[in-house]
Amino acid sequence: xxxxxxxxxxxxxxxxxxxxxxxxxxxxxxxxxxxxxxxxxxxxxxxxxxxxxxxxxxxxxxxxxxxxxxxxxxxxxxxxx
Numbered sequence: 110x111x112x113x114x115x116x117x118x119x120x121x122x123x124x125x126x127x128x129x130x131x132x133x134x135x136x137x138x139x140x141x142x143x144x145x146x147x148x149x150x151x152x153x154x155x156x157x158x159x160x161x162x163x164x165x166x167x168x169x170x171x172x173x174x175x176x177x178x179x180x181x182x183x184x185x186x187x188x189x190x
Contacts, residue, residue, distance in 0.1 A: 110183040112138075114175060119158065124148070127158070128175065130182055139164050139182055141175075163188065 111133040119127035119142050130139040140159040146152045155172040157164070163185050172178040 110187055112179050112183060112186075114141075114179075121158070124156075128155070130178075132186065137161060138186065141172075141178055144171075162186075 113131040113135075115129045115131065117127045117129050117140075118125045119140065121142060124142050124145050126143040128141040128143075129137055130141060132138050138161050139157060141155045142158045144151050144154050144156055148154075151171045155175060155178050157169045157172075157178070160166065160168075160182075164182065170181065172181065
């Protein structure tokens with residue numbers, strides 16, 4: 110599964126550094142937001158702000174880096190095939 114990350118700003122009001130996650134067909138499958146270093150819970154980690162299709166649901170995990178996010182997203186999307 111090939112996933113592409115494209116930087117973007119997200120209007121959350123506080124954490125704005127984001128990434129759109131696109132699948133190999135250039136469909137938007139997720140939006141990740143990097144939590145600011147002032148965040149008390151998980152500073153600097155990536156948060157699944159929104160997931161679409163197979164990624165839609167109650168789970169909004171945190172990832173310490175984008176490689177971990179790529180692995181998690183790829184595993185869930187692979188279940189679709």
